[in-house]
Amino acid sequence: MAAEAVPDLESVSRNFRPALVAFFSRRVRSHAEAEDLTQEVFVRLAQSGIGTLDSTEAFIFRIATNLLRDRARRDQVRAAYRLSIEQDDALNTDILDPHRVIAARETIGILWAAIQALPEPTQQIFILYRVENIQKQTIADNFGYNVRTVEKHISRALMFLTRRMGGRS
Known part of the structure; x- marks a missing residue:
């Protein structure tokens, strides 16, 4: 067959x-x-x-x-x-390797030290606006400033932190 x-x-x-x-x-x-x-x-x-x-x-x-x-x-x-x-x-998989974690902690430490070096009202306004996400108008009302003054404090803080941090990212 x-x-x-x-x-x-x-x-x-x-x-x-x-x-x-x-x-x-x-x-x-x-x-x-x-x-x-x-x-x-x-x-x-x-x-x-x-x-x-x-x-x-x-x-x-x-x-x-x-x-x-x-x-x-x-x-x-x-x-x-x-x-x-x-x-x-x-x-x-942990996408964060230990070296990146340490570098990030160092950068945060330097940033926090720079924020602490800001003059008192600028430091408070910056933290309220950038960290706590409080509106500029609310901050201005609480400090007795107008909104334009709050914006100037925030701008000064950003310029100071940029200079202090240098080229760090």
């Missing part, structure tokens, strides 16, 4: 290989993938256990369609797995 199947499979291959390669080429990225899938159709056809290979075109293309579906499912599972791994890595 195996001796009979080989010539039948060869003739089916000669008749359907170009059509199958064209079928797969329209649906996959590369010609090599199309060739691999075509070969897989003939492997499945040989393994199907059909006594004679007078297979109809519909049966051969049903195998081809099923291969494409299997490939799509496999690609979908792999993509979902890759995404889950990336998400797990993002959750378990």
